[in-house]
């Protein structure tokens with residue numbers, strides 16, 4: 001090895017290759033629409049393109065970038081394609097990518113205020129902005145009794161909320177002694193699977209998760225919740241957590257927060273509200289009815305990394321009483337002691353989530369909000385909802401299809417009237433075509449197609465094309 005030559009990338013090379021990477025990404029966005037949305041590769045196909053051993057000597061950057069095209073791209077399902085209508089979106093956008101790059105560039109580990117004050121203070125401020133922007137109650141702001149923090153995912157947020165609810169219900173003794181098998185959590189049959197995972201991780205046990213039945217719109221039935229809680233109390237159990245959802249993953253159902261909230265308030269149970277995808281709609285004042293009753297919540301989360309044009313990972317988690325969360329999660333080994341923390345004048349976000357370390361994630365959200373402005377975000381959300389509603393009307397007007405449930409916002413659940421097998425074939429053929437990607441769910445035991453309009457780059461023409469492809473594919477399936 002040449003002793004005089006640095007092994008590191010020099011600032012000049014970084015500029016050169018950095019530009020090449022930005023160009024690569026910009027080119028990708030220019031052509032992503034033409035790529036097959038769902039990756040067609042077979043298991044193992046990508047690995048087979050990689051050398052069995054890591055390189056002993058460093059390789060030229062050009063060669064690495066070439067492999068992005070040769071090795072990586074074929075194995076990408078294009079979440080950033082405007083023809084992506086599957087699951088819920090995982091949006092990226094120019095300002096968000098650049099915000100993430102700046103975060104990488106600074107390479108900050110923001111576990112404590114003192115390990116980079118800006119990392120904490122920008123985050124606190126941006127989350128207060130976000131609370132205002134979404135019309136959330138003042139108690140969720142750092143200027144009130146609560147505050148917001150960016151978590152990696154809604155799954156983590158639900159887990160942290162459960163832990164805080166568990167501790168509050170046991171006067172912070174579960175942290176000391178462990179769970180005694182009497183703690184109970186509640187959600188609906190439609191609640192995201194992350195809540196079941198949280199119940200397992202938090203030591204409640206899956207048997208102590210009550211999945212309450214739903215109404216014809218797949219929303220939790222609050223009277224059943226109340227009955228179940230009373231029954232559990234009579235059996236000597238300790239209800240500690242209710243998770244309600246704004247926009248379930250399966251069908252975008254909206255749980256009745258005012259009724260659920262009243263039950264939780266009366267019973268002294270922690271209410272967590274999960275608005276992972278649909279929560280973004282509240283940026284528009286006319287859609288805030290979706291979160292009516294949010295004032296009853298002890299915690300709330302939504303994912304800008306789904307519908308708000310911010311790269312994964314970015315979940316905004318708000319608590320009404322930060323003291324409960326901090327008391328639940330704080331640890332203070334000697335090596336983390338510092339004056340700022342002791343003074344009590346600062347936030348140390350390591351006490352607000354599971355990991356100790358944290359990236360400067362608020363930069364990407366900050367850039368998104370500043371680039372689009374609140375009005376820009378509203379404009380985009382409104383158009384997505386408008387197009388989804390149009391799509392739903394087309395479904396209704398075509399005798400071969402039906403809506404599985406009236407679509408509340410930007411997710412349309414629909415099916416061909418020919419039954420499960422026909423719907424499965426339609427979906428498989430559509431996805432195999434590479435021109436569009438949508439996924440399914442089961443509602444009342446029937447296979448149901450889901451089309452979610454929310455991808456950053458989706459335009460009306462993409463929704464029109466998706467519907468045309470669905471109709472043509474249905475014709476083809478009927479004939480075969």
Ligand SMILES: *Cc1c(COP(=O)(O)O)cnc(C)c1O
Pocket residue numbers: 088152153154155156192194245247248249274275276277303315
């Ligand atoms: C997507 C989703 C989640 C999980 O989101 P992650 O951020 O990936 O953990 C949780 N709840 C609902 C309602 C979702 O739609």
